[in-house]
Amino acid sequence: MPPVSSSRTWTAWPGVSVALRRIEDVADPSSLLEAERRLFDELASPRRRREWCAGRLAAHDALVSAGAGPLAILRDHRGAPELAPPTSGDPEDDAAARARQYRVAISHGRRLAGAVVGPAHHGCFHLGLDIIDPEDVDRLTRLEKRVFSPFEIALGKQRGPREVYRVAWGAREAIAKATRTGMFAFALTHIRLADLTETTAEVELQGGIRVSHMKTPDDEVVVIAAVSEEAFAWANRTARVAPSDCAHARESDAPGATSPGGAGSKEPGG
Numbered sequence: 001m002p003p004v005s006s007s008r009t010w011t012a013w014p015g016v017s018v019a020l021r022r023i024e025d026v027a028d029p030s031s032l033l034e035a036e037r038r039l040f041d042e043l044a045s046p047r048r049r050r051e052w053c054a055g056r057l058a059a060h061d062a063l064v065s066a067g068a069g070p071l072a073i074l075r076d077h078r079g080a081p082e083l084a085p086p087t088s089g090d091p092e093d094d095a096a097a098r099a100r101q102y103r104v105a106i107s108h109g110r111r112l113a114g115a116v117v118g119p120a121h122h123g124c125f126h127l128g129l130d131i132i133d134p135e136d137v138d139r140l141t142r143l144e145k146r147v148f149s150p151f152e153i154a155l156g157k158q159r160g161p162r163e164v165y166r167v168a169w170g171a172r173e174a175i176a177k178a179t180r181t182g183m184f185a186f187a188l189t190h191i192r193l194a195d196l197t198e199t200t201a202e203v204e205l206q207g208g209i210r211v212s213h214m215k216t217p218d219d220e221v222v223v224i225a226a227v228s229e230e231a232f233a234w235a236n237r238t239a240r241v242a243p244s245d246c247a248h249a250r251e252s253d254a255p256g257a258t259s260p261g262g263a264g265s266k267e268p269g270g
Ligand SMILES: CC(C)(COP(=O)(O)OP(=O)(O)OC[C@H]1O[C@@H](n2cnc3c(N)ncnc32)[C@H](O)[C@@H]1OP(=O)(O)O)[C@@H](O)C(=O)NCCC(=O)NCCS
Pocket: 051, 052, 055, 075, 078, 079, 080, 081, 105, 106, 107, 108, 109, 129, 130, 131, 173, 176, 177, 178, 180, 181, 182, 183, 184, 185, 242, 243, 244, 246, 247, 250, 268, 269, 270
């Protein structure tokens, strides 16, 4: 993969597109759709505004690449991205139907924001994505006994935590997003790697979860998860806290809140 100059898009699985945007290159929110612009205007910190905007623009790239056309990416009560018709558009175009036919997930690292989009009808998969920076390796290594399984730790010793722990963590985050259950209610306690190849990972669960990973030239790891309807329902039944009980509260979204710390301070799972 050539360096991510400002944006890059590729196909993860048939019909499923992934796009990356370099956060520092996204200074101008004028490409946001009107409804997105209203959400953007509520964000307080400059860092949060840039990453939020970069995530939306990456999602726009992925929507076009997946054939979904222009749609707005709003958010639900938990903070999960939600597709909606653009406020203005072609009256002949049934944008509400298009919004129902696709799914989206977003992540931001220190330098890159990314999004994955795929059709909801294509095997009925729910999608998740996570970006893990090289700076996260030390922290994940310090946390290894608390978060990783004996198999993952043994694999980490064999192949190195840089290769193993980032995918193991990213799989948990991506599956947390795909299932909409969040990290703590389900993924942290139930997701464990069972196998890891150069580009895929298997998790120790009933079937219905696919994980793919790749590395950028700047050594960010991008993990994508696709979760079947059955696995989605199982995860939501198993989740310790009902997702609907989780109020959406990304602190940095609150007016007046300070930046999450800007480049260099993003916590894995934070
Ligand atoms: C939600 C969570 C997985 C996000 O991961 P993160 O490492 O903090 O941040 P990332 O940059 O990788 O991803 C952030 C994006 O995830 C998406 N997201 C947020 N909450 C989400 C959820 N519940 N489900 C799916 N996606 C979600 C958003 O698109 C967000 O970006 P945006 O606000 O700019 O649109 C993680 O913060 C988490 O699980 N926190 C625990 C709180 C919790 O359990 N919340 C859910 C309760 S039901």
